Amino acid sequence: MNRQHPLRRFPSALMAWRNLGRNRVRTALATLGILIGVVSIASLGMATAAIQQQATANLEGLSNEVTISAGPDNPNDGISAEQVDDIERLTGDATVVPERSNVTTLSARNGAEIRVRVTALTKADTVYNVSRGRISNRFRSGALVSQADARLLGIEIGDPVTYDGQLYRVQGILSSSQGLGGQQRVLVLPLSAMSDQNHYDSVTVLAEPGQSVEALTAGIESSFNTANEDVVRVRNFASVQQNVGSFLSTLRLGLLGIGSISLVVASVAILNVMLMSTVERQGEIGVLRAVGITRGEVLRMILTEAVFLGIIGGVLGVVVSAGIGVILFEFLLGSPLNAFRWQSVQYLLYGMLFAVAASAISGLYPAWKAANERPVEALRD
Amino acid sequence: MSVIVLEDAIKRYHTGGEVIDALASVNFRADRGEMVTIIGPSGSGKSTLLNMIGLLDTPTTGRVRLNGRDVTNFSTDELTEERRSDIGFVFQDYHLLPMLTATENVELPTMWDTEVDRRDRAIDLLNRVGLSDRLTHKPPQLSGGQRQRVAIARALINEPDVLLADEPTGNLDQDTGATILDELTRLKESENIAIVAVTHDEQLVEYADRVVELVDGNINT
Ligand SMILES: Nc1ncnc2c1ncn2[C@@H]1O[C@H](COP(=O)(O)OP(=O)(O)OP(=O)(O)O)[C@@H](O)[C@H]1O
Ligand SMILES: [Mg+2]
Secondary structure, three states, X not given: OOOOOOOOOOHHHHHHHHHHHHOHHHHHHXXXXXXXXXXXXXXXXXXXXXHHHHHHHHHHOOOOEEEEEEOOOOOOOOEOHHHHHHHHXXXXXXXXXXXXXXXXXXXXXXXXXXXXXXXXXXXXXXXXXXXXXXXXXXXXXXXXXXXXXXXXXXXXXXOEEEEOOEEEEEEEEEOOOOOOOOOOOEEEEOHHHHOOOOOEOEEEEEOOOOOOHHHHHHHHHHHHOEOOEOOEEEEEOHHHHHHHHHHHHHHHHHHHHHHHHHHHHHHHHHHHHHHHHHHHOHHHHHHHHHOOOOHHHHHHHHHHHHHHHHHHHHHHHHHHHHHHHHHHHHHHHOOHHHHHOHHHHHHHHHHHHHHHHHHHHHHHHHHHHHHHOOHHHHHOO | OOOEEEEEEEEEEXXXXXXXXXXXXXXXXXXXXXXXXXXXXXXXXXXXXXXXXXXXXXOOEEEEEEOOEEOOOOOHHHHHHHHHHHEEEEOOOOOOOOOOOHHHHHHHHHOOOOOOOOHXXXXXXXXXXXXXXXXXXXXXXXXXXXXXXXXXHHHHOOXXXXXXXXXXXXXXXXXXXXXXXXXXXXXXXXXXXXXEEEOOOHHHHHHOOEEEEEEOOEEEO
16 A cells, blocks of 8 residues: 555656646647657758768778879870879879770670770779679789679679770679769779870879878979969869868758757647646646645646656657668668767757757746746636 | 734735725634634635635735744745645635545645655545545545545645635535534544634534624624
C-alpha cells in the first residue's frame, strides 16, 4: 500500500505527467508539432552534413593538384618536353605527370557508341585509382576505362578497346569517386597512343604532403609568364574548394533557418495548447492555490508540462531524424553509419535542445498566468 | 484565544461606477471546538466573508488575526503558507483532482513538501471518514458523499486549526448530508478545530454551536 510513485520525489513532474495524460489527443498533437519541428531542423542539418562529406570526399583527391596547360601566348600550342623538364626542376619532390588528350568514339559489340575523352600518360598509377583490375607499374600497354563507360558498353577486364586503329586491352576499371563530379568519363591509354603529337596538352603536378599548392602555382606562374605574356595557364583547386565550402555553409544556414521556422510554429502550437489547458483548469488551479500550493509550485508544474511536451516531441523527433539521416547518408554517400559522426549527429542534439528550449519558453506565459490567477477569482464559476 | 478573528472588516467592490460593500464592517471570530454556521440570503456576502476568514482574500479595511497574529498585511506567498499549514477547505463541488487517486488527493496540499511523507496520515484520515476500501479510486469512480469525505480528509491533512466549508452539503441528499455533518462534528471534537460553514441548509444549522446571519453585508445579532 505504501508503494511510492517513482515521480513522488518530483511533485511538479508527477502532476505534469498526470495532467498530460488527461487529454491524450491534445498531448499527442502538441507533441507531433514539436516532432515535425525537430525533424525538419535535424534532417535538414544532416542533409547538409551529408552533402558536405560528399563534397569533401570528392575534392580531397584534387586538393594537392596543380594543372598546367598552354596559355594564349604559347608558341607551341602545348607544353613542350623542355617545359616539362623546367616544371620538374621547379617543383622538386612533386610528381609531374604530363599528358596528351583527345576525344574518341568507343563502340560496343552490340553497336552502342559513346564519345569519351582520351588521355595518354605514363604515370597513370599516380593520378588514378582502379576499383577492379590493376594499373601496371610503367603504364606501357593496356587501357583503363571509367566505371560508367564500362557499364554502358559492357566492357570487362581483358576486353579490347580500339583507339586510332590500335587495340588496347582493358586492365582496370577506374573507381567511381574520382575527381570533381565523381564520375569522370575517360579512357586512359599509355603515352605511346598519341606519339604523333609532339607537345603535351596538360601537365599535372601532384604536390607532396609538405608542399604548398599555392606556392607551386605561384612559382610556375612566375617562371614561365610575364606581366603581358601568358605562356602557360596554371590552376589549382584550392580556391574551388574554398568556394564550395562557403557555399555549403550558406546552404546550411539557409536550411537550418527554414527548419527553425517550423519549430517556431510548433512552439506557438504549444503556447496555444498550454493556454487552453490552463484556462480549462482555472478552477482546479484555484483549488491548488487555496489549499496552500504556492505560485512558484504552480508555475513549476505548468512549465514542467510544457517541457515534457518538448522532451517527448524532441525524443521522437530525434529517433525519426536519425532514421532519415541513415537513409540520407546511405543514398548520398553509400555509408549509412556516417550519419552518426559528430558532423551530422550534432544536429540531432540541436533539434533536441531547440525543442526543449522552445517548449519551455512557450510554457512560460501560460504558467505565469495560471500561477498568478487569484484563487478567489479562479474558484468562482 | 480565538483561532480566527475579523475586526471591522469591510470588503468594497467598485463595478461600473457603482460601489458595493459586500461586507460592511463585520466582526467575526471562531474558536477551537466550535462549529459556526453562516446563513443569509443569496448575495448577502457569505462567500466573501468565508474568503476573508480563509485568507483567500484580504479586506479593503479592517484586520485579520490568525491564532493571535495579525496577518492582514501578509504577502501573497505568506498567506499561501498560512493556508497550507493552518486552514482546511471544503467546497460545495468537492474540487478534487480527477487524475489523482483518493489518497493522492488527500495528500495534495503536502505534495510539494518532499521531505515529509504524509501518506500514512492520508490513509488514516480516509479510514476515519470510512473510505478505507476506496484508497486508490479516482474521483470519477466515487459517489458525491464519498468525494466530499475525500475533500474533508484533504482539508485535515496538515492538521489545520480551522476548517472552512462553503455549502458542504449543497450537492448531497439529506441522508448523505447528515453523515457528512456527523463526520464534521466528530472531527471538530477529535481534532479540536474550529469549523466555519456557509449554508442554505436548515439541517446544517441544527449541527451548529453558533449561527451567524448575514444580511446585505451586515451581521444580524
Ligand atoms: N469580484 C466581485 N466584484 C464585484 N462584486 C462582487 C465580487 N464578488 C462578490 N461581489 C458582490 O458581493 C456581494 C456578496 O457576494 P457573495 O458571493 O459573498 O454572496 P453569497 O452570500 O455567497 O451569495 P450566494 O448565497 O448566492 O453564494 C454580491 O452582491 C456580489 O455581487
Ligand atoms: Mg456564496
